[in-house]
Amino acid sequence: MKRPAWTVIVGVVVYAFMLVPVAVVVWMSFFKQAYLTFPPDGYSLRWYTGLKDQPALFDGLFYSLEIAVITTIISVALGVIAALGLSRARLRGTALLENGFLLPLVIPAIVTGMAIYIYLYQLSGAIQVALVPSTWSLVVAHTMITLPWTFRLTYAGTASIGKDVERASMDLGRRPFATLWRITLPLLRPSVIGAAIFAFIFSFGDLEISLFLVSPGKTTLPVAMVQYAEFKVDPTIAAMSTIQIVLIGVLLAVANKFVKFGEAFSGGTKQ
Amino acid sequence: MPRTKGRATGRTGGRMAAGDTLTRRSGWAVISPAAIIVLIFFVIPIVYFLRFSFETPSTTEFAIPTFTVKNFGDFFASSYYVHTLIRTLVIAVAATALTLVLAIPVAHLIVLCGPKLKSAMIIATVFPLLVGNVVRSIGWVAILGYNGVVNTVLLKLHIITAPLKMLHSPVTVGIAISSVVVPIMVLTLQASMEALDPATERAALSLGSRPFRTFVTVTMPQIIPGIIAGTSLVFVLCLNSYSTPLLVGGSQVPMLAPAIYTAITTNNNWPFGAAMAAILLVLCLIVVVLYGWLVRRLFEAWRKETR
Numbered sequence: 001m002k003r004p005a006w007t008v009i010v011g012v013v014v015y016a017f018m019l020v021p022v023a024v025v026v027w028m029s030f031f032k033q034a035y036l037t038f039p040p041d042g043y044s045l046r047w048y049t050g051l052k053d054q055p056a057l058f059d060g061l062f063y064s065l066e067i068a069v070i071t072t073i074i075s076v077a078l079g080v081i082a083a084l085g086l087s088r089a090r091l092r093g094t095a096l097l098e099n100g101f102l103l104p105l106v107i108p109a110i111v112t113g114m115a116i117y118i119y120l121y122q123l124s125g126a127i128q129v130a131l132v133p134s135t136w137s138l139v140v141a142h143t144m145i146t147l148p149w150t151f152r153l154t155y156a157g158t159a160s161i162g163k164d165v166e167r168a169s170m171d172l173g174r175r176p177f178a179t180l181w182r183i184t185l186p187l188l189r190p191s192v193i194g195a196a197i198f199a200f201i202f203s204f205g206d207l208e209i210s211l212f213l214v215s216p217g218k219t220t221l222p223v224a225m226v227q228y229a230e231f232k233v234d235p236t237i238a239a240m241s242t243i244q245i246v247l248i249g250v251l252l253a254v255a256n257k258f259v260k261f262g263e264a265f266s267g268g269t270k271q
Numbered sequence: 272m273p274r275t276k277g278r279a280t281g282r283t284g285g286r287m288a289a290g291d292t293l294t295r296r297s298g299w300a301v302i303s304p305a306a307i308i309v310l311i312f313f314v315i316p317i318v319y320f321l322r323f324s325f326e327t328p329s330t331t332e333f334a335i336p337t338f339t340v341k342n343f344g345d346f347f348a349s350s351y352y353v354h355t356l357i358r359t360l361v362i363a364v365a366a367t368a369l370t371l372v373l374a375i376p377v378a379h380l381i382v383l384c385g386p387k388l389k390s391a392m393i394i395a396t397v398f399p400l401l402v403g404n405v406v407r408s409i410g411w412v413a414i415l416g417y418n419g420v421v422n423t424v425l426l427k428l429h430i431i432t433a434p435l436k437m438l439h440s441p442v443t444v445g446i447a448i449s450s451v452v453v454p455i456m457v458l459t460l461q462a463s464m465e466a467l468d469p470a471t472e473r474a475a476l477s478l479g480s481r482p483f484r485t486f487v488t489v490t491m492p493q494i495i496p497g498i499i500a501g502t503s504l505v506f507v508l509c510l511n512s513y514s515t516p517l518l519v520g521g522s523q524v525p526m527l528a529p530a531i532y533t534a535i536t537t538n539n540n541w542p543f544g545a546a547m548a549a550i551l552l553v554l555c556l557i558v559v560v561l562y563g564w565l566v567r568r569l570f571e572a573w574r575k576e577t578r
Contacts, residue, residue: 010377015392018395036416037423038418038419038420081302085301085305089297089299100314103309108555110548110551147305180293205401207403207405208513233409233416237409241405244403245406261394
């Protein structure tokens with residue numbers, strides 16, 4: 001069908017509206033001068049090498065990577081077993097369980113972060129072990145917000161591969177768990193890889209939940225970035241942002257082979 | 272279809288046709304770790320947090336376990352917090368409306384494109400979303416700042432003689448928030464337009480209707496559910512926005528989410544912060560449930576009229 005001219009014009013404007021802020025940040029990271037003026041006096045890479053003198057940002061990057069890796073492993077494992085259980089057994093309360101796994105999507109992130117903090121803090125008092133702030137509390141909270149994504153993507157995957165091969169495997173005498181492990185899981189690999197990339201990205205980029213769970217001396221990258229940018233926006237913060245943009249860009253390119261983005265982002269909303 | 276009890280496996284041949292891989296018991300065994308973890312680390316904390324918002328604040332302890340509505344009373348008695356709440360709602364409504372207007376043509380364009388271009392456009396939509404709110408808010412500060420891109424361009428073109436103060440205004444906060452959430456709206460609307468039968472549009476066009484008119488009278492009514500889903504999702508995200516009001520708006524444009532964090536960190540008053548967060552949560556739930564119901568009802572009445 002013909003594309004109406006007005007949608008093409010608006011489309012270009014809207015894509016600019018979405019992407020120009022990202023482009024400006026990348027551009028700014030190469031500015032020669034330390035303050036913000038357009039166009040720049042010249043270009044330089046010194047803000048990137050200077051990042052190691054910014055411990056909050058530099059350490060924040062590695063702390064965020066560490067948490068994102070652990071979160072991804074746990075969240076994918078939980079998401080996969082939840083998806084397999086729900087799709088391969090007819091359980092009473094399936095709809096309730098489905099909604100339960102997607103629940104964190106509709107609760108405001110700042111509420112989730114705060115609720116988990118209060119709960120773990122009170123629990124610490126009860127059991128006399130300091131649970132917050134800690135790396136594990138962050139991992140737990142990130143697992144909760146990434147689980148809807150890992151669950152949704154693998155659940156969609158289990159629906160699309162069908163049950164015929166599993167039935168064949170069991171007719172030939174394989175036990176159910178062996179069938180899931182040897183037959184279903186390998187077939188699910190693309191969904192699982194996509195889910196892992198999404199879990200990593202959402203954990204790595206989370207701000208609102210981490211705010212409550214980081215300790216003053218040890219913060220994740222987004223928290224460190226927002227604290228820095230609240231004070232000033234300069235090429236240093238732009239350089240850190242650019243590193244994040246490149247990382248996400250690479251992961252997105254990889255994920256593109258495994259995930260249908262349109263469905264991944266709009267599939268879970270009530271229609 | 273009768274279910275085999277206990278042992279749904281085995282060499283039952285064709286009788287397994289509608290059977291499941293797992294029995295009810297082994298299904299529960301598989302699912303319970305995830306279900307228990309969500310229960311312990313998500314459902315219980317949320318319930319506990321709602322109860323906690325009714326406890327009494329204390330300067331020496333985390334909270335005094337009581338039941339009082341004082342936190343909520345204090346919130347609504349304070350003109351600062353009430354104004355913050357109203358400002359948050361107004362900005363969220365305006366940003367959602369702007370987002371919808373911007374996203375409709377883009378979603379339509381994506382649907383009309385061939386597979387290659389379509390997937391490129393979807394990736395271009397998802398990319399800024401995944402880059403995160405913090406980075407994009409930093410970008411908006413660079414664009415709107417005193418020496419920012421907009422001021423520089425306007426000065427060079429001699430449209431203005433002195434830089435404009437665009438940061439710290441509710442309007443720019445709304446625009447920046449809208450830019451941050453627009454991908455969500457595009458993707459939701461695109462999914463709902465994708466499900467339409469293109470023949471209805473083609474029929475209208477072949478009968479001589481202009482493309483814009485066709486879109487408004489033929490396509491739009493069919494995607495009302497998608498519009499409901501998109502606007503409620505985006506509205507909730509706008510209510511929750513943290514980094515954009517903080518960086519673009521600063522202290523002059525306080526919104527609910529940053530105000531919650533500030534209330535807690537500056538005064539160490541957790542029960543009051545929890546009460547504010549509870550208000551935010553209830554607002555979000557009202558939007559998701561009530562708004563969807565209301566629009567669907569209006570839409571039903573309208574559809575019956577046009578029939």
